[in-house]
Amino acid sequence: MRGTLFIVAAPSGAGKSSIVNAVLARDPSIALSVSFTSRAPRPGERHAEHYHFVSAETFLEMIAAGDFFEHAYVHGDWKGTARQSVEPLLAQGRDVLLEIDWQGARQVRAKMPDAVGVFILPPSRKALEERMRARGQDSEETIARRLAAAREEMSHYGEFDYVIVNEHFDTAVNEMCAIFTASRLRRDVQVARHSRLLTALLTDGVEAPGSLF
Numbered sequence: 001m002r003g004t005l006f007i008v009a010a011p012s013g014a015g016k017s018s019i020v021n022a023v024l025a026r027d028p029s030i031a032l033s034v035s036f037t038s039r040a041p042r043p044g045e046r047h048a049e050h051y052h053f054v055s056a057e058t059f060l061e062m063i064a065a066g067d068f069f070e071h072a073y074v075h076g077d078w079k080g081t082a083r084q085s086v087e088p089l090l091a092q093g094r095d096v097l098l099e100i101d102w103q104g105a106r107q108v109r110a111k112m113p114d115a116v117g118v119f120i121l122p123p124s125r126k127a128l129e130e131r132m133r134a135r136g137q138d139s140e141e142t143i144a145r146r147l148a149a150a151r152e153e154m155s156h157y158g159e160f161d162y163v164i165v166n167e168h169f170d171t172a173v174n175e176m177c178a179i180f181t182a183s184r185l186r187r188d189v190q191v192a193r194h195s196r197l198l199t200a201l202l203t204d205g206v207e208a209p210g211s212l213f
Contacts, residue, residue, distance in 0.1 A: 001093055001193060003089060003093050004095045004116060005095075005115040005116070006115070007105045007118065009099075009100055009101055009105050009117070009119050010119060010121070011128065011149070011154050012132065014128060015169065015172070017099065023180070026177060030095045030096070031096050033099075034050070035051055035079055035100065036078075036079070037077055038055060038056040038058075042138075056077075056078060068081060069085070069086045070098075070107040072100075075146060076145070079100070101153065102156040117159065117162070118161070118162045121166065125147075127167075132146060
């Protein structure tokens with residue numbers, strides 16, 4: 001059976017990457033798709049671990065070649081997910097997580113309506129600004145641009161299946177883990193996963209196989 005595609009989006013500074021990393025540490029069965037970006041690495045970021053860092057020219061060449069599952073121009077830079085980072089893993093039955101923005105999420109949902117979308121909100125706009133500044137990675141100009149764009153980004157929360165308010169980090173991580181667990185227990189997913197068990201349980205004279213769960 002195919003895996004489930006999870007989409008996680010948030011305005012810059014809402015704590016998306018920290019939450020995602022904590023969830024992946026708890027649930028290694030989920031494969032994180034590492035995005036491509038045309039921006040320069042921030043302090044501490046490593047190529048192929050946090051992003052695939054490429055030039056704007058290379059990114060545009062990849063768009064022209066049809067290499068991207070989704071892509072968008074965000075905060076003055078290109079970001080995108082390569083097809084090879086998603087489609088083969090889903091076909092193998094792996095769950096895949098995309099950490100992208102709302103524009104990319106809209107493209108993905110158009111292609112895969114059954115993808116599960118999660119949007120992360122900050123507890124206040126003041127907290128959002130404080131978190132941006134606490135990172136110490138962006139200039140004042142960049143922070144001002146991201147804050148100006150945050151309201152527009154947050155207005156798209158209604159396009160997602162679940163909303164998490166990241167007021168307390170541990171709570172937010174637990175809530176996202178609960179979403180992943182609940183999604184795996186949906187009826188259609190369980191029917192595909194346990195078709196033999198259901199057949200055995202509902203057929204006269206056939207003993208149900210043990211320990212399938």
